[in-house]
Amino acid sequence: MSDITMPNVAAIERSRHGSSIGQPVTRREGHLKVTGQAGYAADYNPPGLLHAVMAVSGISRGRVTHLDVAAAEAHPGVVKVMTPANAPKLAKSPDDKDHGFMFRMNVLQNDSVRFANQPIAVVIAETLEAATEGVALLRPRYAEEPARIGLDGSAAFALQAVGAGAPAKGGIGDIEAGLAEAATRFEATYETPAQYHNPLEPHATVAEWDGDKLVLHTPSQGLTMAQGRIAGLFGIDPANILIKSPFLGGGFGAKGLFSGPQVLGIMAARFVGRPVKLVLRREQMFGPVGHRGETRQTLRLGADSTGGLTALEHNTLTTTSFYDDFFEPAGTTSRHLYASPAIATSHEGVRADIGTPIFMRAPGEAPGSAALECAIDELAVKAGMDPLDFRLRNYAEIEPITGKPFSSKALRQCYAQGAARFGWASRPRAPRQMRDDDGLLVGWGVGTATFPAMIFPSEARAVLRVDGSARVEIGAQDMGQGAWTSLAQIAADGLGVDYDKLDLEIGSSALPTGGIAGGSAGTATAGSAIHHAAADVIKKLAALATSDERSPLFGAGNSGVVPRDGRLVRQDDESRGESYASILARAGLAEIDGKGSAGPNPSMQESYAMHSHGAVFAEVKVDPDFGQIRVTRLVGAFAAGRIINPRMVRSQYYGGMIWGVGFALHEHAAADPRSGRLMNANLAEYHVPVNADVPLIEAILVEEHDPHVNVLGLKGVGEIGITGTVGAIANAVWHATGVRARAFPITLDTLLERPGDI
Amino acid sequence: MRPFAYDRPTTIADAVASGAQPETAFLGGGTNLLDLMKGNISRPARLVDVTRLPGLSTIEWLQDGGVRIGALVRNSDLAHDPRFANRFPSVAEALLSGASAQLRNAATAAGNVLQRTRCQYFYDAASVCNKRDPGTGCGAIGGLTRLHAVLGWSEHCIATHPSDFCVPLVALDAVVEIEGRAGRRDVPLEALHRLPGNTPERETVLEPGDVITAIRLPAEAAAYAGNARYLKVRERTSYAFAVVSAGAALRLDQGTIVSARLALGGVALKPWRARAAEDLLAGALPGATVFRDAAALALAEARPCGDNGFKIELARRIIVRALTLAAAGTPDRVPALPASPFALAPTQEVSAHV
Ligand SMILES: Cc1cc2nc3c(=O)[nH]c(=O)nc-3n(C[C@H](O)[C@H](O)[C@H](O)COP(=O)(O)OP(=O)(O)OC[C@H]3O[C@@H](n4cnc5c(N)ncnc54)[C@H](O)[C@@H]3O)c2cc1C
Numbered sequence A: 001m002s003d004i005t006m007p008n009v010a011a012i013e014r015s016r017h018g019s020s021i022g023q024p025v026t027r028r029e030g031h032l033k034v035t036g037q038a039g040y041a042a043d044y045n046p047p048g049l050l051h052a053v054m055a056v057s058g059i060s061r062g063r064v065t066h067l068d069v070a071a072a073e074a075h076p077g078v079v080k081v082m083t084p085a086n087a088p089k090l091a092k093s094p095d096d097k098d099h100g101f102m103f104r105m106n107v108l109q110n111d112s113v114r115f116a117n118q119p120i121a122v123v124i125a126e127t128l129e130a131a132t133e134g135v136a137l138l139r140p141r142y143a144e145e146p147a148r149i150g151l152d153g154s155a156a157f158a159l160q161a162v163g164a165g166a167p168a169k170g171g172i173g174d175i176e177a178g179l180a181e182a183a184t185r186f187e188a189t190y191e192t193p194a195q196y197h198n199p200l201e202p203h204a205t206v207a208e209w210d211g212d213k214l215v216l217h218t219p220s221q222g223l224t225m226a227q228g229r230i231a232g233l234f235g236i237d238p239a240n241i242l243i244k245s246p247f248l249g250g251g252f253g254a255k256g257l258f259s260g261p262q263v264l265g266i267m268a269a270r271f272v273g274r275p276v277k278l279v280l281r282r283e284q285m286f287g288p289v290g291h292r293g294e295t296r297q298t299l300r301l302g303a304d305s306t307g308g309l310t311a312l313e314h315n316t317l318t319t320t321s322f323y324d325d326f327f328e329p330a331g332t333t334s335r336h337l338y339a340s341p342a343i344a345t346s347h348e349g350v351r352a353d354i355g356t357p358i359f360m361r362a363p364g365e366a367p368g369s370a371a372l373e374c375a376i377d378e379l380a381v382k383a384g385m386d387p388l389d390f391r392l393r394n395y396a397e398i399e400p401i402t403g404k405p406f407s408s409k410a411l412r413q414c415y416a417q418g419a420a421r422f423g424w425a426s427r428p429r430a431p432r433q434m435r436d437d438d439g440l441l442v443g444w445g446v447g448t449a450t451f452p453a454m455i456f457p458s459e460a461r462a463v464l465r466v467d468g469s470a471r472v473e474i475g476a477q478d479m480g481q482g483a484w485t486s487l488a489q490i491a492a493d494g495l496g497v498d499y500d501k502l503d504l505e506i507g508s509s510a511l512p513t514g515g516i517a518g519g520s521a522g523t524a525t526a527g528s529a530i531h532h533a534a535a536d537v538i539k540k541l542a543a544l545a546t547s548d549e550r551s552p553l554f555g556a557g558n559s560g561v562v563p564r565d566g567r568l569v570r571q572d573d574e575s576r577g578e579s580y581a582s583i584l585a586r587a588g589l590a591e592i593d594g595k596g597s598a599g600p601n602p603s604m605q606e607s608y609a610m611h612s613h614g615a616v617f618a619e620v621k622v623d624p625d626f627g628q629i630r631v632t633r634l635v636g637a638f639a640a641g642r643i644i645n646p647r648m649v650r651s652q653y654y655g656g657m658i659w660g661v662g663f664a665l666h667e668h669a670a671a672d673p674r675s676g677r678l679m680n681a682n683l684a685e686y687h688v689p690v691n692a693d694v695p696l697i698e699a700i701l702v703e704e705h706d707p708h709v710n711v712l713g714l715k716g717v718g719e720i721g722i723t724g725t726v727g728a729i730a731n732a733v734w735h736a737t738g739v740r741a742r743a744f745p746i747t748l749d750t751l752l753e754r755p756g757d758i
Numbered sequence B: 001m002r003p004f005a006y007d008r009p010t011t012i013a014d015a016v017a018s019g020a021q022p023e024t025a026f027l028g029g030g031t032n033l034l035d036l037m038k039g040n041i042s043r044p045a046r047l048v049d050v051t052r053l054p055g056l057s058t059i060e061w062l063q064d065g066g067v068r069i070g071a072l073v074r075n076s077d078l079a080h081d082p083r084f085a086n087r088f089p090s091v092a093e094a095l096l097s098g099a100s101a102q103l104r105n106a107a108t109a110a111g112n113v114l115q116r117t118r119c120q121y122f123y124d125a126a127s128v129c130n131k132r133d134p135g136t137g138c139g140a141i142g143g144l145t146r147l148h149a150v151l152g153w154s155e156h157c158i159a160t161h162p163s164d165f166c167v168p169l170v171a172l173d174a175v176v177e178i179e180g181r182a183g184r185r186d187v188p189l190e191a192l193h194r195l196p197g198n199t200p201e202r203e204t205v206l207e208p209g210d211v212i213t214a215i216r217l218p219a220e221a222a223a224y225a226g227n228a229r230y231l232k233v234r235e236r237t238s239y240a241f242a243v244v245s246a247g248a249a250l251r252l253d254q255g256t257i258v259s260a261r262l263a264l265g266g267v268a269l270k271p272w273r274a275r276a277a278e279d280l281l282a283g284a285l286p287g288a289t290v291f292r293d294a295a296a297l298a299l300a301e302a303r304p305c306g307d308n309g310f311k312i313e314l315a316r317r318i319i320v321r322a323l324t325l326a327a328a329g330t331p332d333r334v335p336a337l338p339a340s341p342f343a344l345a346p347t348q349e350v351s352a353h354v
């Protein structure tokens, strides 16, 4: 045996940084997940459970005139059928809106049909199979009215607000004057389709009532909001509602706001007086739980003879439902990204017989940056400039409309590092210049990525125990992004304990409110509250030690001590300190706890513009005869402040960029133009990228220090990967083929239609 | 799901008898049938599981050099059988270009041949469909028809047959062995599937109780092994049905085409054998002009049924490329992206249509 002992590199790394933050630790719950022990909502089977299946509408507009309830109830195993005729009345109309963040639901309060796949009944049975057959036996009949579908299905109207309440219009300067003085002008219209979130885990509820107390297992990206919504609808105290959501199989925004089908699951349990499980079928994910609305975006741009933008106009038309308002804020990207003396953005809405759209991963930025990045590229080409040089020429040193400085912005480094890694410098300017050995057309494109850095209100509790272990509690949610891990890293550092001694609890509404896991703000939101809770504990502990003359820290003053590896030490002399255990033991305490909260900081928001940035470079190959496209290489360089866990962050960037591949080339909901029904409402036909579509992908983590954005200096990483990627791919397709495809997804027939080709 | 009876016969005679009862379906790997049942599109009262039938899971090499593929041989086992892939490389390539690894592991040879159309209106219980509910009308006509048929369709049905496997099989004169109430019979694969005409609900020439027991490839088919390719254009790189595909095989003698085999997928309600094009190619020297002429002939009767006109020109180009690739010779091993334009051996003749 060798007497050499290999060093424990991980431990050394950690001690060198004195920190868990920054370490690429693997997922804490990874083992549970790969061994099937991570319990998702639908895995929960309380005694006496019944199964509910929704019947959904086959028409897009009209009324249900008949349901064969008798046939369904006669089917063996069926317990009851819930229809508008007998469904429990709610304490509050699901059509009431107390505020803009409350969305209308279709939960069997009347017989109207407002979109295809709207729930029209719920069959509750002893088995899933019996409930499913009960639904088939209902054989609904309808009084159907003609469906109004798509961006031209009804009249456009002006809007006040888009997305989460951003103004529909925004700009600066005089567009017409800017265009008039431009040496190069460009105008084009881009279209993006309706897209449906489709997390792998469909919405599911297991609801158990006990009097007016409710225990609910359901995936949620915002537990406190869900609790409030349920309380309002059922007329009960929020404190009587316990929601458990420890693991989500993805959300992407579809699980951000409580949805109608989840309410139906709760109603069904009340209706039959037994625990009920309701899991959406895949096709039912296409309608009642939100989607990204279609957009048609028209951009007009001008540039002077040096390539400087003189005008940037971005007008968006987007669909919403006939019964509620949510508008894809596609134009907002143009308010932040490029410097121009004249910027104008506006949005108009169109109503259609569809379920109301909702936030979907990078709402606004995804379709908006797709169009903007294509238009910028087209203008660059027209102005005779390299597309990357053109972007650098129009680099925004301050946020163009507000004039605020950026809290940090390492976009230049993103461009530089991404371009170097990709090999951009050798790109020929003109299209159709590159072929591979097989004769396939090769093209390279670039796009700028951007996403705002946000934070939501949240609270956390932290506890240090005399045995040196610690615990942090917060009702945050892990959608799969790694919150179980990265929040524990933040907590361990805040408390100055080893990561392995830190016990984290998230995913329950019984915990302090964790805010929302959305807007790429989950880590900033929950992490900041955790950080403050930990600081509170340390402060209390320091007060105990520094005021006790038996402590080596006596007299150091509260602010003169810092936490280090389970000890408090003097800041001016780290060799002098005392362990938490001894401080607590002397004070006769088994543990000590603290609280913290976080939220937006209005004065910082006043002073700074806060965004993550990045640059994405794409290589595509196109078959010159068939128009089939494949992305063969993606390099993204992103700057998002402090990186808590590079492994998790990289995987968020990969996921975003892959989503961008799907946006550019695959994803679209195909509505029948007559009925409005979605004809590809399944994962065989609703295409997202598969492994073979993403052969080589790299994410570069560009260093960025942000002292302003929040206490941890971190920005969001979850959504930014989509932005930039879509445009980069479309621009690469042009560079390969010379064809500008302006409708997404770009399909092979678009390229076959090149004039003079066939 | 509708409750159903479940039979698991262990003799072919029992399977035939059981399968001949009304509202009965045979169950192979179930990757198509069970999806249809869960979606309420197929509602059989009885499933007859054929997967325990003895003797149908082997690849049998016949005295004359042909091969007999048992009906239950899984798609992946067949594609990865070295001797089979060596003799019938375009069939192996077609199999591996279909579905996903998991599905191919489950799918049977007979089930693949008999898989139903992927017409989205057929799959949507809320849409009318002459194939699903005879006489209700065709939901697809006037709707989303991008991927529908350009050959052999009727005003009653414009669907396509989605199988990749069938395309090279039909080109190579495969024969389907059937056991039925009247005994055993052979049907050429080309005659198994029916064009829609005015009875789109009648998809094949099979009668109630007919079990497919095997698919045979004749010895002559192996003579094309050196110059046989399958090429499939699709909307993502893998795990997608063909927009259009082609199986091309050539027998060359001193640079001249002795005989050619050509079939198209994704264009009609059956795998589409292009015999006139084959005749044109026989005796010719391989080359762009004759390939283009062959392609033109193969699509001579094609017509769009809606917004799918692009498929006609696409099919011509795929034929030209598939023939070009076949002429260049079968690669030593099936490419990592089987049948994909992104897995080409270096090609001489990639033109510049796009
Ligand atoms: C997501 C997805 C993607 C796919 N992509 C592709 C693709 O790209 N290319 C492609 O070619 N296919 C594709 N498929 C289809 C797949 O190839 C078929 O589902 C499979 O081959 C069917 O075989 P099976 O044994 O599972 O058939 P089953 O589902 O068991 O049966 C299919 C039909 O055959 C009948 N049947 C089965 N065995 C016999 C028998 N011995 N005698 C008489 N009748 C019988 C059944 O009654 C049924 O009608 C895809 C399927 C899915 C779900």
Ligand code: SF4
Binding pocket: B117, B119, B120, B121, B122, B128, B129, B130, B131, B132, B137, B138, B139, B140, B141, B156, B157, B158, B159, B200
């Ligand atoms: S094309 Fe055929 S399968 Fe499709 S809806 Fe029409 S009849 Fe049915």
